[in-house]
Amino acid sequence: MNKGKNGILLVNKEPGYTSRKVGNMLSRKLKIKKVGHLGTLDPFASGLLIFAVGEGTKVLPYLEDEVKTYVATLYFGLLTTTLDPDGEVIKKEKVPPFSKAEIEKVIKQFTGEVTQIPPTTSAIKIDGKRAYEYARKNIEVDMPSRVVEVYTIEVLEYNHPLLVIEATVSKGTYIRTLAQDIALALGTNATTIKLVRTRHGDFSLEKAKLFEEVSEEDIIDPSLGLKKFPIYKLSDEEVKRVRNGMTIKLNASEEIVQIHNNSGVLQALYKKKGDNYIALRGFNL
DSSP, X not given: OOOTTOEEEEEXXXXXXXXXXXXXXXXXXXXXXOEXXXXXXXXXXXXXXXXXXXXXXXXXXXXXXXXXXXXXXXXXXXXXXXXXXTSOEEEEOOOOOOOHXXXXXXXXXXXXXXXXXXXXXXXXXXXXXXXXXXXXXTOOOOOOOEEEEEEEEEXXXXXXXXXXXXXXXXXXXXXXXXXXXXXXXXXXXXXXXEEEEEEETTEEGGGOBOGGGOOGGGOBOXXXXXXXXXXXXXXXXXXXXXXXXXXXXXXXXXXXXXXXXTTOOEEEEEEEETTEEEEEEEOOO
16 A cells, blocks of 8 residues: 555654644654644653544544553642643642552542543633633633543552552543542642653554654554454445445445455445445545
8 A cells, every 4th residue: 555645653752842743843844734633642741642644634533532541650749730740839748658558449439430620721622712721811710520431540650759650541531630639539639740641542652653753654554543443345346436425335234334445445434324334434545
């Protein structure tokens, strides 16, 4: 397959950059106008950031709901305005060490469905504006709570006052908030001083490259972002119908399927409707 400048790029974002900034840098470096990303990382955070270029950007909506894994370092006794190192220090106090049993007991309370109140510095929209826009102007707003899923939390290291955890969570989970909620349950505060995303769906940090290392050769097939949808290869005649967005019949039962040509190149996503399949999204690869 000659994918050209259409596909997915896995970038290991370094601290100090916004996700949008990295996207703009990629656009200039690879001379690609159409660049999008998924799962924004805060400037202080690092790790796996999924970018898509050209026709690959059409894949991004189907990756939004994938689970993510993070490694976070919590600083007990430290509270900042943003719950991360970029905020102003509100309080810093020495707190006595916790036993491993105490930490493990509290962590169990935060697995499963969890109700969170996102930080006021988040990108959630309130009355048409991002929450952080209000925060910059010192305007107080009521942050809506949300229910998220925390699948697993594991203690990787504890060297008081620093606790390192690995958490696998659903879309919309704020690790900074999770860290503070854990700390509050222990009777103190915590700021997430380091955050690394290690996995997003089927993609892992091990496959990502730093911006300086990324080249056009690192663009991968966009269909790799659609693994949850089965692949059906069609004949050249049938592919013509698909490329024209026509309704087709398939010996299939899945709700959404990938349509590839005989060479294995992604042509479209189709959705089941009654006894037929209708075009959902086409790809010009």
